[in-house]
Amino acid sequence: xxxxxxxxxxxxxxxxxxxxxxxxxxxxxxxxxxxxxxxxxxxxxxxxxxxxxxxxxxxxxxxxxxxxxxxxxxxxxxxxxxxxxxxxxxxxxxxxxxxxxxxxxxxxxxxxxxxxxxxxxxxxxxxxxxxxxxxxxxxxxxxxxxxxxxxxxxxxxxxxxxxxxxxxxxxxxxxxxxxxxxxxxxxxxxxxxxxxxxxxxxxxxxxxxxxxxxxxxxxxxxxxxxxxxxxxxxxxxxxxxxxxxxxxxxxxxxxxxxxxxxxxxxxxxxxxxxxxxxxxxxxxxxxxxxxxxxxxxxxxxxxx
Ligand SMILES: Cc1cc2nc3c(=O)[nH]c(=O)nc-3n(C[C@H](O)[C@H](O)[C@H](O)COP(=O)(O)OP(=O)(O)OC[C@H]3O[C@@H](n4cnc5c(N)ncnc54)[C@H](O)[C@@H]3O)c2cc1C
Numbered sequence: 157x158x159x160x161x162x163x164x165x166x167x168x169x170x171x172x173x174x175x176x177x178x179x180x181x182x183x184x185x186x187x188x189x190x191x192x193x194x195x196x197x198x199x200x201x202x203x204x205x206x207x208x209x210x211x212x213x214x215x216x217x218x219x220x221x222x223x224x225x226x227x228x229x230x231x232x233x234x235x236x237x238x239x240x241x242x243x244x245x246x247x248x249x250x251x252x253x254x255x256x257x258x259x260x261x262x263x264x265x266x267x268x269x270x271x272x273x274x275x276x277x278x279x280x281x282x283x284x285x286x287x288x289x290x291x292x293x294x295x296x297x298x299x300x301x302x303x304x305x306x307x308x309x310x311x312x313x314x315x316x317x318x319x320x321x322x323x324x325x326x327x328x329x330x331x332x333x334x335x336x337x338x339x340x341x342x343x344x345x346x347x348x349x350x351x352x353x354x355x356x357x358x359x360x361x362x363x364x365x366x367x368x369x370x371x372x373x374x375x376x377x378x379x380x381x382x383x384x385x386x387x388x389x390x391x392x393x394x395x396x397x398x399x400x401x402x403x404x405x406x407x408x409x410x411x412x413x414x415x416x417x418x419x420x421x422x423x424x425x426x427x428x429x430x431x432x433x434x435x436x437x438x439x440x441x442x443x444x445x446x447x448x449x450x451x452x453x454x455x456x457x458x459x460x
Contacts, residue, residue, distance in 0.1 A: 160225020170235055176208050177239045186240050193359050195367035197326050200246045205277025212274055214251050220274035233405045237412025242365025244409050249322035252402050253280025256331045256342040260385040260394035281327035283318040283371055298334035314343060314376040324369030325354045338388025343378055351376040
């Protein structure tokens with residue numbers, strides 16, 4: 157993580173995102189997506205592409221991004237979650253999915269794939285979980301068999317089933333954890349690869365605007381340059397590094413969702429009359445009139 161954006165650039169980025177959300181993601185659109193359990197892929201591509209370019213905040217300058225730091229990532233994730241946790245998850249999945257490369261990739265892999273996220277707004281999916289390997293990734297059953305030619309390794313043949321994969325049905329690129337002869341390793345697979353089969357979206361209780369799907373790999377062959385880091389057996393270490401980074405994003409989602417709930421509940425409590433007075437006056441809640449509507453500057457916008 158770099159030292160981050162200057163304050164003005166961060167505020168401008170947040171403002172641009174809020175304008176985007178106000179125009180394209182009003183409540184009726186969000187409620188409709190939630191009801192239909194639909195991932196708004198075009199809007200997420202606009203958010204993470206030439207439309208708004210939010211993905212640039214998460215990518216280092218040397219790879220074509222803006223080099224946001226931890227505080228910038230926190231603020232933008234909080235703002236995303238204030239709009240919709242499902243859409244926020246759709247954005248997160250690209251950074252979860254590309255983190256094995258960011259933390260464990262060779263310089264060429266970083267430059268190629270992170271550069272393409274910055275430039276093209278590629279959507280990624282992170283494929284670790286399996287039907288029988290969730291918390292315990294050591295139990296994973298997916299395999300990556302070496303493909304050899306004249307005694308040289310020229311690629312890997314991946315087989316396995318992944319479960320609960322965010323962006324699983326829509327990603328342009330999948331990072332996949334599978335056991336190679338040298339141990340668990342991450343591989344990069346592009347959408348459309350022969351033998352790659354994204355499943356139907358899960359009908360979830362919450363974050364319904366995110367896409368969560370099973371992804372199957374049947375004899376998917378990739379070249380050796382798709383082995384993350386170029387060495388077998390680094391996968392579990394790389395997976396740990398990934399969780400270290402994205403925990404910040406998930407925590408910001410929790411806070412953003414919570415602030416958004418307060419931004420709605422508090423004004424409502426000043427209107428709702430119960431037993432002769434508003435709910436707000438029945439509880440000690442000073443300064444209630446200063447709370448803004450949902451997408452304005454919020455309680456969370458604390459000055460540094
Ligand atoms: C909406 C959604 C999106 C997701 N997106 C992705 C994604 O993009 N990529 C991906 O790879 N995965 C994804 N996942 C999967 C997620 O990472 C797993 O659900 C998680 O790793 C837990 O695995 P599991 O569901 O198999 O639960 P289990 O591992 O079976 O755990 C079930 C329960 O048992 C507890 N438990 C497990 N082991 C122990 C133990 N040793 N001791 C005590 N308690 C234990 C757990 O804390 C949990 O409460 C997603 C899941 C959801 C719901």
